[in-house]
Amino acid sequence: MLARACHRFVTHIRFSSMATAKSLPESSSGYESPSEESGVVTEFRKKFKYFKARKVEPDMSTVISLRESDPSRGVECSADFGSSYAPSADELDSVGLKPVEEWTCTTLKHRPGLYVLTDLFLASAHLTWLKRCLLEYAEPPNVTNLTAHHPDLEKGVFQKMANKLRWATLGVDYDWATKVYPEKPRAELPKEMKTVARIVSNVLGLGDMNADAVIVNYYPGKSTLSAHVDRSERDLSRPLVSLSFGQSAVYLTGGTDLDDPVDALYLQSGDVLVMHASQRLVYHAVPRIVKDRKFEGEGCSKELVDYANNNRINITIRQVD
């Protein structure tokens, strides 16, 4: 009975298979799941509720900072990478990445396959990526949570409906209703996304990556992302490369079962989290956005800087086939 119920809670229910994009609540994050109401108290659910709570502030010292080694928790920060791959300075610069000599990678001993490359982007690149997410990636013909509800919304999603934006899909557009990626991409991914994924995967020694799908998640200050596993990609041997920009987040990573131990990680603007091998198919979630980053905009509109100072944006780069 418990196993059945758990299965219901965990089944990567982005939406029931009968749902159409139009019937989804407009402001919903794609991953929000009716399973939240299932009532089954799992280890993951307990941690999620703990960090989501607003009435009683969670103890943030239990969140792994990722900025320094902590042998007692199996946390190791190192500048030693598994490869001799050397991207050119021009290539790194074209996507706003720091020189590889300045990269630091944090791993957890008990999670082989999970990497967090901390503070990987040049200071000037954070707002550039945020700007792309808002002014380019959320624009038609890309699909967002607003597309089905506002078929007449032409250009200007950010200008007209920034506070309602929750997700955008690019490349092979993920179908939240069927949980299946179509066979053919609607469009090529923007070059900068393919380049970042290829560089990161190669430098970590995980092989080449030909990214073809992206989900951009937009998080206003009080929003969350429910527990889920990204298992719809057809080639699960490739890593999932996840970029964070804007405000910080508490990120939960568990196991393949919702009762497995869960770690809380602190993700900040410019961090790149990589899920590979045994960590590719674990439950993960974002129970809390932490507003602790202040951007000053040079050459950016006030609206964009305000957005960066109040929201988090995550870009998960995937290879479906």
Ligand SMILES: O=C(O)CCC(=O)C(=O)O
């Ligand atoms: O926002 C994040 O850090 C995680 C996003 C995520 O898990 C996803 O898009 O599948």
Ligand SMILES: [Fe+2]
């Ligand atoms: Fe995910």
